[in-house]
Amino acid sequence: MLSLAILAAIAMMLAALALNLWRLVRGPSVLDRVLALDTMYVNAIALLVLLGVQRGSRLYFESALLIAMVGFVSTVALCKFVLRGNIIE
Amino acid sequence: MTGSLPFVAEAIVSALLLLGAAFALTGSLGLARLEDFYMRLHGPSKSTTLGVGGVLAGSALYFSVRQGEVSMPEILVTAFLFLTTPASAHLLAKAALHLRVPNVSGAPAAARERGRDETAAGAPARPGRDGRPAAPAAPPDVRPG
Numbered sequence: 001m002l003s004l005a006i007l008a009a010i011a012m013m014l015a016a017l018a019l020n021l022w023r024l025v026r027g028p029s030v031l032d033r034v035l036a037l038d039t040m041y042v043n044a045i046a047l048l049v050l051l052g053v054q055r056g057s058r059l060y061f062e063s064a065l066l067i068a069m070v071g072f073v074s075t076v077a078l079c080k081f082v083l084r085g086n087i088i089e
Numbered sequence: 090m091t092g093s094l095p096f097v098a099e100a101i102v103s104a105l106l107l108l109g110a111a112f113a114l115t116g117s118l119g120l121a122r123l124e125d126f127y128m129r130l131h132g133p134s135k136s137t138t139l140g141v142g143g144v145l146a147g148s149a150l151y152f153s154v155r156q157g158e159v160s161m162p163e164i165l166v167t168a169f170l171f172l173t174t175p176a177s178a179h180l181l182a183k184a185a186l187h188l189r190v191p192n193v194s195g196a197p198a199a200a201r202e203r204g205r206d207e208t209a210a211g212a213p214a215r216p217g218r219d220g221r222p223a224a225p226a227a228p229p230d231v232r233p234g
Contacts, residue, residue: 002094002151005103009110009144016110016117016137023121023129031185032126038177039120039133045166046113046144050106053148056155061162068166072173079180083187 006054013047034078041071098154102147109143112136125193126185134178142167 017040024036045064052060077087094102116139119132149163 002099002103005107009106012110012114016114019114019117019121029126029185029188029190031181031188031190032129034184035126035129035133035181036120038181039117039137042133042137042141042170042174043113043117045170046109046141049141049144049148049163049166050110053102053106053151058152058160058162061166065162065166065169068169068173072169072177075177076180079177079184082184083180 003054006050010047010050010054013043013050016043017047030082034075034082037078038071038075041067041075045071094151094154098150102151102154105143105147105150109140109145109147112140112143114140116140126190127182127192130178130182130185134174138170138174141170145170 020036020040020043024033024040027033027036045067048060048064048067052058052064080087113136116132116136119136120129123129123132145163145167149160149167152160152163
């Protein structure tokens with residue numbers, strides 16, 4: 001039961017990532033692309049956690065934590081760049 | 090592959106994982122399908138965060154039951170995500186208002202000042218905060234779109 005549920009959840013996360021990628025390619029404004037990238041980070045974290053449960057390994061959580069931190073910092077940097085024109089004033 | 094768990098724990102973990110993935114898929118669907126940027130901001134910032142929280146809760150329960158001790162990394166990731174997602178959504182909204190990204194009516198959102206909408210729509214002008222009447226209504230052709 002659990003392996004079937006994990007497979008279904010992985011399929012849903014892949015569909016979500018495909019939708020985010022569509023918005024990333026299509027997005028009319030720069031901020032749509034930034035938002036799509038931010039959502040892709042969050043969905044990638046969920047996908048990594050699902051893979052960790054499937055393989056029964058704890059190693060995936062370190063990369064999930066790293067992706068969470070890098071994703072937040074990059075979103076803030078991109079927003080700052082859009083707002084002010086440079087990142088570190 | 091997956092180890093052996095008690096049936097109840099396995100059912101709860103499966104339900105949490107499926108529910109979380111469904112919420113994340115809903116958020117991404119909103120990001121792909123809604124009409125303007127301010128609507129699209131809602132899906133990822135609420136639904137996807139809740140979905141990832143559900144997936145992480147299922148994973149934390151799985152490893153906690155299997156190893157007999159509380160598993161910390163998922164709780165760390167969950168706390169970090171729940172702290173940072175509102176901050177990044179706030180920054181994105183601020184940047185969109187700064188860039189005057191058009192909303193669904195075509196008007197730049199920053200052009201809608203306080204009171205201009207209701208006076209232009211024919212509502213009686215309310216007095217301002219200091220007793221004087223509010224600013225006169227803008228002519229209706231000022232609003233773009």
